[in-house]
Amino acid sequence: MGRHLDMGERVVKTEALHGGITAEMRRLTVGGRDGGTRDLVLRTFVDVEYADDWLNRERCAVALLAGAGVPAPGLVAVDRKAVHCEYPSLLMTHLAGRTVLEDEGVEARVPLLARELVAIHAVRPAPAERPPGFVTLTTADTVVTPKGADAAAWAAAVDVIREPAPAYEGRFLHRDFHPGNVLLDVPSPSPTALQITGVVDWAGASWGPADLDVARCCTNLALLHGPAWGVRFAGAYEKAGGVLAAAASDRLYWQVRDALAVSEEVQQVSLPWRGAGRTELTARIVEERLDAYVATLMDASG
Template identity: 75%
Template sequence: MFNHDEAATVRPLTLAWVGRHLEVGERIVRIEALHGGLAAEMRRLTIGTRDGDTRDLVLRTFVGVEHAEDWLNREAGALALLTGTDVSAPGLVAVDPTAEHCEYPSLLMTHLAGRTVLADEGVETRVPLLARQLVAIHALRPVERPRAYVALTTADTVVTPKGADAAAWAAAIDMIRKPPPPYEGRFLHRDFHPGNVLFDVPSPSPADARITGVVDWAATSWGPTDLDVAHCCTTLALLHGPAWGLRLAEEYEAAGGVLAATASERLYWRVRDGLAFSEEVRLVSRPWREAGRTELTTRAVEERLDAYVTALMDALG
């Protein structure tokens, strides 16, 4: 018998599949639900080893998700690529993208130390770390490129928040009607934000924080570095205020990152990402509240998004 919480959600076939990828004499001694993911069920599996010690693995399962096979194949490929690089990521143990062995498409990987940090305290230390981490990711040169990026938001799908600056939003929507600027492609995480970055934050010295790893590589793509930067900019603006969204891009360039050639091109990508968030404010803000940021109601996040998009358009003059 093993200790667990919500162990029933790890199905029998999946548990048997995990067992086949353990070392001889190892066994699962605990299963713990991990919270914060939007599309996948996440579980930490504590493994008892032959010498009486333990180690942790993470099980990622997609239940009823249309693109699970593609996402898991991309994540498995990314984790294999990242092995031995300067970018710390989980190690791939096994993947079953078509649910041949499991009840649902699943991936098994090693567990990284650290935790996500979403609090306002210490953000001034973490933003430069996030920027430097992105530079390291974009410096990777895979032998085989991942698929080209996809941007789903269109001018017709944007949801203008209630009470938003109508003129600013209309101008922003008009901006993304135009073709995207030319770019030099790079390896992208494509969902890089504080919720997918693990930190070690010593107490009582948050200024000594360091990144221990980056997770959730299911959306890896090939495209402009501005996309990754823009996505993290928007998330920081919603979590900590518009000024921090603007600050990340500055830190990225200060760390040696290269963005689009002109200010208007750089703003195109940031505006596009900000407008993309308008379609899913309720969805993205829920895990933030579950993580303790209870003040980030859907309405509060909408107001921050409006302030951020307005600030971007003001920068255009």
């Protein structure tokens, strides 16, 4: 890594960063000859099956976003084949701010999240620079229905994703946009004067329907703060100028597909939230909220 630092610089401190699921994160404090320091972030994919694909998606995404008005990290170096690092890794600039996951203040944060996602979807890469198409691994046969769930609602939801995916107009997607991947400046003593300082984790960057990104944030908000917030985010996105599928059935398809995808990874999703202080969000509580959210979606569909 030293060859990617300025002359006379060296790493003087490392600190593990918490909250990631797919990769290990470390903040590296780099000291210079003049006594000053700067921070970088090393993102390492340890024993991850699709590390090469994810690193390539992230590398291309952050390069594309440079100067695009989206506060993404800057690329410093990438080691896709673990030639210089023990595992495939990405070295990026460090962004100020922190994730905010608590219930207090969510009403003020949702419009900010919506406006930022609209800005991401407004990025228009040339065809040759577009990221690969989106991937959805969940099928009707892999959905994990929570214990005690509303069986009728879940059966109806599974039937929704048995249908072919709706037609869509392609957009540049983050693909994992949610509060855990958004950094905020929370000024004191006025915590309501929020500002987004960064959007991180671009390993899933894809080309696909805006509805899919919106659905991912809806699901996460529903699990973090209750089903009503999942429903409200889609409205906030449209109010911020975003465009979703015209047909209600098409919107439902993407919303349900993302919600059912989470059914397979409840433990992985809830663990970093508890590590960030939301200790009440046990896997069981998250399952119950997911069940309530799926039931809400299906009730609204008639």
